[in-house]
Amino acid sequence: MRVSEQTDRLASSVVTPDRAVATLTDDVRAGLLSRPRWLPAKYFYDDHGSELFEAICATPAYYPSRAEEALLAAHAGSIVEAASPDHMLELGSGSSRKTRHLLAACDRLGRHPVYWPFDVSAQMMLDAGADLVGRYPWLSVHALIGDYTGGLGRLPLPHSGRRLIVFLGGTLGNFEPAAAIAMLREIAALMRADDRLLLGLDRVKDRGRLEAAYDDAEGVTAAFNRNVLTVLNRELDADFPVADYRHRAVFDTEHERIEMRLAAGHDHSVRLGALDTVIDMAAGEEIVTEFSHKFTPASIERLLAAAGLAATAHHEAEGGDYSLVLAGRADGDG
Ligand code: SAH
Ligand code: AVI
Secondary structure (H helix, E strand, O other), rough: OOHOOOOOHEEEEEEOOOOOOOHHHHHHHHHHHHOOEOOOHHHHHHHHHHHHHHHHHHHOHHHHHHHHHHHHHHHHHHHHHOOOEHHHHHHHHOOOOOHHOOOHHHHHHHOOOOEEEEEEHHHHHEEEEEEHHHHHOOOEEEEEEHHHHOOOOOOOOOOOEEEEEEOOOOHHHHHHHHHHHHHHHHHHHOOOOOEEEEEEEEOOOOHHHHHHHHOOOOOOHHHHHHHHHHHHHHHOOOOOHHHHEEEEEEEEOOOOOEEEEEEEEEOOOEHHHHHHHEEEEEOOOOOEEEEEEEEEEHHEEEEHHHOOOEEEEEEHHHHHHHEEEEEEEOOOOO
16 A cells, blocks of 8 residues: 555656757767767766765765755755745756755645656666655655756646756756756746756865865775776677776866866777777877866856846855855746
8 A cells, every 4th residue: 555655656757858869879979989089977877877976975075965965954944935846856866865855844844846856867766756755745756767968848847836946966067068058048948937946066176175076085986987988888889998997087277177087098999889880099098078067156156147047045065165056037037
């Protein structure tokens, strides 16, 4: 009975993209066959990669997750009161671990939104959804499985009701600047005057702390980074010598971003079976696997303004380590 009640409150759909999304083969052709070589960060998140990301969040060096969680623990009540959501859509929800603070505040305040997590990593999202409906008898979870870079125009959200769109973890920082603005514009297009966006963004700080956060002593981030090559080996019938690639994390002060890279340990050829191609990697040659942009209060304001949004509250971690911003449409209509 209890199980079937929980199942009734947990649904899932595969999101239909608004526009064609590049396949892994397209992305590998565009990124790995060009110089400098690169791969989109979304391929980190197979089931193992999603677990490794959770493990990164538990390392002492990776401060962003703890900083964001502390801000959510302190301000979830005021955020829920300000947004009064009927629907909570979360982009890149992962394990929904930090979102629990928002749901707990909803519970305390008697506000009962439907929760719509949206992630490319289906299993972790469904496990989290099952756990959440077990925790809150009032909660319905509708998991959206897909790639949010395919657009937000066809989500099955009802038209009525106030929306709180949640984008945590600093994940918007993984977009390049123009793509981040485009993504925020798509979010703004989902919002009406009373709707709110809750956005977590990591801040620029000293190089030492930033680089340490992306190169933890336990080697978890290194394993997360290398896992993308395991994904390629499995999905594309490739033969990267995964263990021979060195993890690198470098802060680029000009672009205010961490760049994660994988450097080949020796000269070798890689067969990409699915592409019927071989690439030659020289010793030390790098593949850029992720950008993680860092922000300042001024750059956050500019980013929001470029997307037609404006902050209604800005919560900052001690020492300006991290920002949790609640925003609405700048024109206040929609
Ligand atoms: N919000 C969580 C997880 C952040 S990790 C937190 O703050 O801890 C980034 C999440 O975004 C992962 O769960 C990953 O699967 C998801 N993700 C990355 N690229 C995506 C894409 N293009 N479409 C949908 N989800 C994506
Ligand atoms: C999900 N994203 C915001 C993380 C980040 O910090 O850019 C992914 C990550 N990469 C390495 N460590 C964590």
